[in-house]
Amino acid sequence: MNNASFKYPDQAAYELVTAQLAAKNITYKDIAVITKELQKQYLPDVPLSEFEAETQDVLHKREVMNNVMVALELDRLATAHELKEPLESIICNDAGVFGVDEGLALNIANIYGTIGVTNYGYVDKVKEGIIKRLDEEKGDEVNTFIDDIIGAIAAAVAAKMAHKYA
Numbered sequence: 001m002n003n004a005s006f007k008y009p010d011q012a013a014y015e016l017v018t019a020q021l022a023a024k025n026i027t028y029k030d031i032a033v034i035t036k037e038l039q040k041q042y043l044p045d046v047p048l049s050e051f052e053a054e055t056q057d058v059l060h061k062r063e064v065m066n067n068v069m070v071a072l073e074l075d076r077l078a079t080a081h082e083l084k085e086p087l088e089s090i091i092c093n094d095a096g097v098f099g100v101d102e103g104l105a106l107n108i109a110n111i112y113g114t115i116g117v118t119n120y121g122y123v124d125k126v127k128e129g130i131i132k133r134l135d136e137e138k139g140d141e142v143n144t145f146i147d148d149i150i151g152a153i154a155a156a157v158a159a160k161m162a163h164k165y166a
């Protein structure tokens, strides 16, 4: 099972992450808008296009992609009713005390240090833009992980930008 010559499939991972986000109608720009808002008092003159480019860069990072892939697969499996009980019901109902969604999000935010973590906590509380849409979307789609993941990516980009301009 464990092949010592396994080469990490970064490009395939990136393609999966891109497809997972597209399936939820989420663009780099949607994420960049959240980050720009987070950084507006510090970086008011940096154009949205630069936040968008940094979002793409963050999404190419292996540790980020790993957490995004796992999180979004769990939303997809829950939507397809392919998880075992009680995990299926826990994720479908976005149970507040579950916490694994926030845990994976924190893995992403942590990569960029304390600025990433504090910004994730903030976006998780205020839930703006696309995060609000995903959090409130009531339909057949399970969005338990995606809202936290988007918040964490936005927070990671905010931290990256803060360090870049420090």
Ligand code: MG
Residues within 6 Å of the ligand: 094, 101, 102, 143, 144, 145, 146, 147, 148
């Ligand atoms: Mg959640």
